[in-house]
Amino acid sequence: MARVTDLGGLAQYYLDMTPYLSDPAYWEENFGPFLNWKRVPGDDSSIPGFMTQLTITGPFINRTLFEQAGVDVPSDMSDSVTWEEWAEASREVAETLEIPYPMAMDRSGHRFAGPAISMGAMYFDDMGHPTVMDEGFRNMAEIFVNWHLDGTMHPEMWPLSEGYANAYEEFANAELAFYMAGSWAVGQFSEAIGDAFDWQAVPNPCGPGGCTGLPGGAALVGIATTEHPEEVARVMEYLTSQDVLGEFGARTLFIQAHAGLSESGIDWNTDLQLAKDALSVFVGQVGTLTQTAFDLQAYIYNRNVFNATRDRLTQALVGELTLDEAIERIQDDVDTALAEVSG
Template identity: 45%
Template sequence: MKKSILLVSFLAVSSFSVNAAEIKFLCYQDANECDVLEEMSSVWENSTGNTVNFEKVGYDVVRDQLENQLEAGSAPDVARVTNLGGLNQYYLDLTPYVDAGKWETNYGATLPWYRKPSGDNGIYGWQAQLTVTGPYVNVTMFEDAGVDMPEEGATWDDWADALRVVKSELGLTAGLAMDRTAHRWAGPAFSYGAKFHENGVPILVDDGFKAFAETFVGWHEEGLMPAEGWPAGGGTAYKNAAPLFLDGTVAMHMSGSWMLGNYDANITDFEWKVVPIPCGSGGCGAMPGGSGVVAFKSTKEPEVSASFIDFLSQAGRAGYFASNTSNITAHQGLQKAGIDYSGVSQRVSAGLSTFAANAGKAAESTPQAYWFQGYNKNFAIYGIVPDYITKAITGEMSLDDALAAIDADVAAKIAE
């Protein structure tokens, strides 16, 4: 789909029969997502007479403070969120205000991520971006070390072997870094055979989970992974490993598609690329995810909030957002038609294609990834896993004790 078509469709705005009102939008951005949404909102504002008041915040505000605001009755009308199923009890059901059939056609694959654990047919949010986890590689380091990159279909063990040689040849302090969260940890765990659930009930510590946990702790013990990464974090705290890739500490960063814009803008002294997700005995595991825009039941302007989200979800606007933020669209029609990323660098365009392929591989070989993304208590697991795995890395606990603690804590969270 050409950008000119996207722009025409984007500008073709329907009129909404709503009274003029102001809604507050709590928005975090990894790169320029809120800036683009604000630009898009001006078209809706001019058409409807309504106003969107953007409050741009850091991701930690959405992750750590939004639910408290919701509980206290001081929430915004609309927000960009990532804890999709976990906040379901607070969502406004958009169904009475939108064409539900069209939403099912365009977003049927991601709508379940927002629904109640028991399942329902409500429409609770627009999946603004589909993100996918995967590795970034410092191409220059591999070339300088004279090491060939493993080809598509290679395992995590193959990549670890290659990174060991790069580390040794170049005298690096580490080879591989990973963001400190179970969201990034999950993909490799799936590749090692972790199932994460049985009939919709989390089991986490099965043979595959244990196999990757042993491997992961071992990578730290040998120095393949850096002390500035997971061991430097505590408790449930998230830690972004991007600085370790940006400054050349490591040759690979296990992150996700949301980092493309950052790396394209800020890496100037070495070549880098996105590589196909490594595989294993359990398949080729990657975590789908992303952010969505939702409205809350507490809003005093439900019809206005719903009409704004419906506006954003339409094909032309969804395509405009994906094109201008360098994101993978969740709009299923646009996925088939394609997005014109001609405005971005070749590295970003190639990276988006690789990440999209990673998502397809995960859907086929590790479907538990899509289950885990939609699980309403996945955010509890995101914190529990790094807490105890880090303790096993630092020697505060044995790995067996850490795995037992993970199982116990997850069971307790599920029972709440």
């Protein structure tokens, strides 16, 4: 058994537990939509494992800073706030309080994808091939680059890192007004910030393509080479029983991708109201996820797209490439790598 985050990328190694489970229908019923994320293309029936944690990308704000700066929190006044409105409000907070960073986004193509889809990015062409050559993707990329140039975004995080980088420290130190991360950060902020200031998850900003984040998460899967598939299935059945999974979610503050728990709800094991509120916001976001967001998460080579997006946009941020060159390079990188796979 293994806990994995590259769900589709490792799918070829997973054990199909169907013959060993006492009630496969329970799995289909409760984990149905998320089983696909762990299957190889063309497979629509195997049961390789379950999500230990469903994540949704989305922003956090430091509400205390907004209040100290006398700036209205845009999501208090409207259900569909745009990225530009958040940027303007965050800049105002930073300027008024002289904090260093109005906004930050994790250095990750996965984090960028939600906003891009909200701006209309399609991510797949009619043939199902990944593409970034559309107006929606370009619009979000352009906004993103401009925000780096005008100081709205944390200036060092994307240009000066290799691979993933985050701004937990800056947010926890109240140096940052608006931070695009995701539901997994709730546990960390509960520990690191507690109630030192009012931090809050807010709904994903909106654009012409919707108000979506990107789903994701980690899964516990059986490995096909095991010599004890029956035992693996038994342990999995125990772990996925509603009580056990509910308690696991309550203690870890992880959102669960289990239909039964979604209906009954989870009694989060924290006294921190800020954490409970944040989790409620993310749970509420599940309904706003677009089909493109689900498709992209299910796409087996999505990290290929995410990494190329991250690295090439970084080059555009520092002026090594123009925005159009960067987008062309993303597409080239994706196509070249996929050609190697099929070749």
